[in-house]
Amino acid sequence: xxxxxxxxxxxxxxxxxxxxDLLRDYLDTEPESAEAWYLAAQAAVNDKQxxxxxxxxxxxxxxxxAAGLELHALTHATKDVLPLSATAPKPQIVTKxxxxxxxxxxxxxxxxxxxxxxxxxxxxxxxxxxLLTGAANNPExxxxxxxxxxxxxxxxxxxYYGYSFTAWQGxxxxxxxxxxxxxxxxxxxxxxSDAFLRCWIGYxxxxxxxxxxxxxxxxxxxxxxxxxxxxDTQVVRA
Numbered sequence: 001x002x003x004x005x006x007x008x009x010x011x012x013x014x015x016x017x018x019x020x021d022l023l024r025d026y027l028d029t030e031p032e033s034a035e036a037w038y039l040a041a042q043a044a045v046n047d048k049q050x051x052x053x054x055x056x057x058x059x060x061x062x063x064x065x066a067a068g069l070e071l072h073a074l075t076h077a078t079k080d081v082l083p084l085s086a087t088a089p090k091p092q093i094v095t096k097x098x099x100x101x102x103x104x105x106x107x108x109x110x111x112x113x114x115x116x117x118x119x120x121x122x123x124x125x126x127x128x129x130x131l132l133t134g135a136a137n138n139p140e141x142x143x144x145x146x147x148x149x150x151x152x153x154x155x156x157x158x159x160y161y162g163y164s165f166t167a168w169q170g171x172x173x174x175x176x177x178x179x180x181x182x183x184x185x186x187x188x189x190x191x192x193s194d195a196f197l198r199c200w201i202g203y204x205x206x207x208x209x210x211x212x213x214x215x216x217x218x219x220x221x222x223x224x225x226x227x228x229x230x231x232d233t234q235v236v237r238a
Contacts, residue, residue, distance in 0.1 A: 007039050019043040034061030041067070047074060101223035102180035102235045111214075113174030118157060125152040161199035165190040171238060181238045194231055202227025 004026065010019035020043050026036045037057035044050035051074055057067040126149050130136050135145035164172040170181035170190055182190060182198070190198070206213025206226045213226030220229075228234060 004035060004039055007043075011039070011042050016043045032060050034058070034064045034067065038064060038067045041070065050074065100237050102178075102237050104217055104223060106178040106180050107175075107217070107235045108214075110172065110174035110178040110180055113177055114160075114172045117173060118160060121156050121160070122149075122153045125149060125156060128152065158196060158200060162192050162195040165195040165198075166192055175235075175238070179238045180235050182233050182235055185232050185234050190233065194233065198227050198231040198233060202230050205230065 007019050007022045007026070010016070010022060019039070023036060023040045023043065026033065027040065030036055034057045037053050037060060041050045041053035041057065044053055051071065054067050054071040054074065057064050058071065061067075129145050129149035129152060133141045133145040133148055135141040161172065164170075164175075165182060166189070168176070170183050175181055184190060184194070202213075206216075217223045217225040217228075217235075222234060224234060
């Protein structure tokens with residue numbers, strides 16, 4: 001491995017704490033290494049610390065181009081413009097390891113757990129719909145009861161998956177328990193439109209031909225079911 005290769009690998013994997021631990025050892029033994037100080041700047045916890053590390057790198061090697069460019073950009077950043085970190089989350093470095101397909105059994109069990117939760121929710125919503133329409137004591141209220149119950153159940157279904165996939169980073173309760181998550185193929189998180197398409201339209205398509213769309217994950221090279229294919233998503237290990 002090239003010198004400091006382990007540090008660069010940790011940085012590439014966004015394992016900043018690991019990179020810092022490695023760099024402490026390097027800087028203890030090689031305090032005059034401009035490259036070590038430059039790499040330390042990449043793992044800095046804030047701009048003040050990054051500036052200090054870049055300055056140390058340039059002190060050790062006045063012609064260290066990368067350190068000089070970064071220090072110049074840091075020094076001359078427009079003060080009236082918020083830094084990227086203040087306006088948006090730092091993009092995640094996506095590697096093949098992050099997109100390793102989840103085992104079929106894990107995702108199947110996660111699906112069963114989620115549907116069990118939805119069935120329980122549906123049961124309590126049926127009680128609520130019955131109370132609101134008076135269907136328990138009035139047979140003529142059967143149609144309003146069914147319509148209200150279906151409306152509440154549909155809203156709960158969409159809300160459960162939509163909130164889980166957006167606010168919980170692609171994990172429902174079942175997927176958290178089975179340590180898997182749903183992401184876009186490029187590693188991005190799902191939006192509400194993705195969640196709706198995947199779990200409302202996609203699941204219906206996968207269920208329609210005796211569940212063939214779900215079993216498709218067993219033969220697909222990337223272990224993707226039909227609802228993954230139509231939404232360009234991937235179930236991966238969490």
